[in-house]
Amino acid sequence: MRKKVSVLLLILVLIMNQAAPMGIKAADAADEVKVYVENGEGSLTEGDGTAQRPYQNIRTALKQIQTGQTLVLVGEVSYTKYETCEDKSPKPLFIDKDITIVGSDTSAGLKIRSMIQLGADVTFRDMWLQMVPQAGNARGTTIYAAGHTLVLDAVDTRVGTSTLQDNVRPLISGGAYQGEEGKMGSHTTIKVVNPISQTKIAAIYAGDYYRDSEQDKVDIELDSKLVDTEIHAAGADGHTLTGNVNVTLGKDSNVTDFDKTDLIGELNVNVKAGAHIDTLSFSGINNLTMAEKSRITLPKEADFNVNNVVCEKNAVLDLRQMSTNPSVANNFTGVTVAGEDQTCGSVLVGNDTTLEIKGEVYGLTKLNVNGSEYMARFVENHCYIQAKASSSGNFTIEGTQYTNFQLNKKKTEEIYSWIIGKLENEDADDFYWIGDADKKSVISQQGKEYYYPVEFKKADGTVYKPTFEELFYDYDLALTKENGEAVDLEEAAFCSWDEECINEEQSQYNQVLVSIYDWENCKGELTLTLTHSKTGKSISRVLLVGEEQPIPTVTPTPTPTMTPTPTMTPTPTMTPTPTPTVAPTTTPTQVPTPTVAPTATPTQVPTPTMTPTPTPTVAPTTTPTPTVAPTTAPTTAPTTAPTQVPTPTVPTPAATEVPSSTPDATPVILPTLPTVTPLPPTSEPRAFTLNKTSVTLYTKGKKIIQLSADTESVVKYTSDNEKVAAVDENGRVTAKKAGTALITASADGYQSTCRIVVKKPxxxxxxxxxxxxxxxxxxxxxxxxxxxxxxxxxxxxxxxxxxxxxxxxxxxxxxxxxxxxxxxxxxxxxxxxx
The missing domain is CATH 2.60.40.1080 (Immunoglobulin-like)
Structure with a gap:
């Protein structure tokens, strides 16, 4: 029996010896998951791939390694003796097995003077990858994923240690090199994850450099920084990519834009949990998904035009810095799980813009609320969000620091609008100084704080004490000198609300605190004015800055409750002179003669600021008054005639001479005007409206607004004050300086206007x-x-x-x-x- 066993063992040994290669010995079974290589360009036959006897050539190591194993780079492994293509360019280092390549320590890695192309899924991890550029080949440091999965995990990508070569980094392409396809895959995945300080990629192209390509999809996950901060969602040099591209961005990403020019498919963007993106403009994105606790902050000049948005738990979409309205073409989805109202995501919208959602809202999302983060106070009656009226979701301001506001969801036709309003009975209806406000108050000491109490009351007469935020945002304080000059409240004096009084629960009033710094500049009488910015109502009192003296009982000119003086002209805004262009008629129309010659000594000079006294109906029996006559002889009717209704031009009859002996400027009755019948239009004109009728712009920040008319006709835009607001042929209005301007849009004989108010920030x-x-x-x-x-x-x-x-x-x-x-x-x- 023992003889038989011995014979069997001998036969088994002989068989194993025959199976072993004569030159290169395979790695020991105990170390079969790892294959070691050093040098990289040594003998093709030396070593067995073990830690004790590493392969000396990278080609041998890649040939002997098996799928699923790990190639360990010992020290610096080189690949500089490359083969060349027909055009003498280096052939890429070809890796056609699913393997992981790692460094034996932090200084170990691969130094290569050609490109790399994958024929399988490859991961580079914990290593130094030096891709040395080739002269005259800007893309000579590219890794071609070729439809496979490429992972760079904690990889140092710098070349050498010189800062002059900091931007010499690998490029990544989803395509293949010059037709050297090898085993081309159909789903490219590019991952740059767990970055270290020297992880950086030169550029990423989802498609091919050399030809149009097609993929089932391309997935890009980027945690590191880019040299070219624009991700190219297709190929280079105009080559298209057919297929969807999905980009996932991590916390260390610095992407600023996406080049979608040659993409035939969708671009979807995901923001990783905890990642904060504040450099990216979102335009032309199909689906934007924000994972838990992620944050996107849109820069001032960024675009936000996406098809769908998903805002998960505690995610924040900050749109407050944008100067234009952000837009969602389809749906906006918040937290849809019941009972998670407190952890739903937040969308932060500026007080000058509106988030326009063309589709529906699902789930719940907070509006301008994010824990203890500071938010600007809401603007009453401002529409922050709009969406389809069929929306089942909602927005909430629960948890806001401004507790006297509420979010109202209003339906107009097919649109829901989320509009901020004040809670009922939360506004003061009246306010006044407490004490002898009609007497001058003496300020006799420089730098001392003086207090002036103010009481607020609601419409029902109950006392109301506004919060600090209400006082700060809704009321303006000013100090002015006797000559009307405003006191500098930064350098010359301090004027604000007394915070201690505001926080005093027992007190039913607030008080203004005034302290004078620049004594010489402020000596004399100062007027302290408190104005409610919403209604324009103001109260004032006089402060006497100087040496203490008896208080005179002088009543100041402005009464405490004086409202702003109404405009001098009581009549509606209309043209300076009544003209017959309002409606053609056969009845003689009594108008000032256009040919009145002024006499050398007129008996009555009309006041330049007065307006015509005829009523808006311009009745022909109105008795003319001398004030109607113009100071100079106009030759035509003023060009500011009403523009609401287009009218045909009325022929002007021959002028009637007025004898020079006429002592006054009595209007002359013109001959009967002929009846004018307008010709019927060749096509039915239609009145139109503008998308805005009144807009507030600023000299900085929100400077531009786009006007559009609901007509297919050619529209001409004009501004009556180009120095304040200019408008181009497309209706784009740009603020120039503070003031007001009227933008008029004209088409088919109809007109529509938009009032532009430009303010300083x-x-x-x-x-x-x-x-x-x-x-x-x-x-x-x-x-x-x-x-x-x-x-x-x-x-x-x-x-x-x-x-x-x-x-x-x-x-x-x-x-x-x-x-x-x-x-x-x-x-x-x-x-x-x-």
Whole structure:
């Protein structure tokens, strides 16, 4: 029996010896999942792939390794002795097995002077990949995925250590090199994940460099930074890619745009959980999905035009800096799971823009609420979001710091509008100074704080105490000198609300705090004015700055409840002179003669500011008055005739001479005007409207608005004040300087207008001084119109630190300054940490 066993063992040994290769010995069975290589360009026959005897040539290692195994690079492995194509260009290093390539330590890796092409799914991990460029070949450092999966996991991609070569990094293409397809796949996956400080990619092309290509789909997952920050969703040099491209962006991505020019398919974008994207413009995106706790902040000049949006738990879509309306072509989906109202995502919309959703809303999403993050106060009656009236979802402002507002969901025809309104009985109807406001109040000491109480009442007479936010946003305080010059409230004086009084629950009133810094500049009488910005109502009182003296009982000119003076002209806005162009008639129309010659000594000179006295109906029996006569002899009717209804031109009869002996400017009765019958139009004209009838723009920030008319006819746009607001032939209005302008759109004899109000941007800081205890937090409240980015910076972070949202924290006892910058203006807040 023992003889038989011995014979069998001998036969088995002989068989195994015959099966083993004569030159290169395979890796030991105990180390079969790892194959080792060093040098890279040594002998093709040396080594057995074990850790003790690594292969010396990269070609041998790639030939011997099996699918699913790991190739370990020991030290720097080179591939510089490459084969060439017919055009003498280097052939790519071809990897046609599903393997993982890693470095033996952080300094180990692959140094290669050609390209790399995949014929299978390959992962490069924890290694240094140096792709040395070839002279005259800008794309000589490309990794061609060729329809397979390429993963770069914690890969250092720099060439050498010189900073001059920092941008020399690998490119990635979903295609193949010059037809060297090998085993071409149909689903390209490109992943650059777990980046280290030196992980960077030169550029990414989803398609092919050399020809049009087609893929089932291309998936790109990018956590690292790019040199070319635009992801190319198709091929290079105009080559198309047919198939959908899905891009997933991580927290370290710096993508700014997508080139979709030659993509025949959809581009979908996903933002990873916890990732914050603030450099990207979203235009032409099909589906945008924001994972849990992700955040997208759109830059000021960015576009946001996507088909569908999914905003998952605690995700934030911040659109506040945008100067144009963001748009969702189809649907917006929030959190749809019941009971997760508190963790639903947030969409932050500016106070000057509207999120336009053309489709439906599903689930629940917060509007301008995100935990303790500071939000600008809501604007009453502003429409923040619009969507189809068939929407089953909703938006909420639950948790907002502005508790006196409510979000109203209103239906108009086929549209739902989410509009902010004030809670009923939450506004003061009247306000007045407490005490002897009709007497001058003496300010006798420089730098001392003086207080002037104000009481607010609702319409029903009950006392109402506004919050600090209401006082800051809804009421304006001003100090003016006797000559009408405004006092500089930054340098010469301080004028604000007393915060301690606001927070005093027992007090039923608020009070204004005034302190004079520049004594010489402010000496004399100052008028303190409190104005309600919404209604224009104001109250004033006189302050006497100087040496203390008896208080005179002089009643100031403006009464405490004086409302703004109405305009001088009581009649409706109309043309300076009644003209017969309102409606042709055979009845003689009494108008001022166009040929009146002024006499050398007129008996009565009309006041330049007065307007014609005839009523708007221009009755022919109206008795003419001398004030109707023009000061100079006009030759034609004014060009500002009413433009609402187009009328045919009425022939002007021969002028009637007026004897020079006429002592006054009595109008002359013109001959009977002939009846004019307008010719019927060749095609039925149709009145039209503009998409906007009144718009507020700013000299900075929100400067542009696009007007459009609901007509297919050619529309001509004009501005009556190009210095304030200019309009181009396409209806694009651009603000120039503060003022008002009327944009008129004309087509088919009809006209429609839009009133443009251009304002200077406002930037105010609520408090010039903030006191906070060590370890506690306080908010720096700013008022900015239009909404834009505000920068906060602490002069001494060891005393007080401040976040980019204006939340400061007392670090240790002391005093420092916080610089607040917006629109090129810098304001200072003094912070005292107790």
């Amino acid at each position: 406002t930037f105010k800081v609520a408090k010039k001084m903030i006191k906070v205890k060590k370890g506690k937090k306080a908010r720096i409240i700013v008022k900015v119109r239009p909404t834009t980015k505000v920068v906060f910076a602490s002069a001494n972070k060891k005393i007080a630190a401040v976040t980019k949202k204006g939340m400061l924290k007392g670090m240790k006892k002391g005093q420092t300054k916080i610089k607040v910058k917006c629109y090129g203006i810098t304001k200072t807040v003094i912070v005292i940490v107790k």
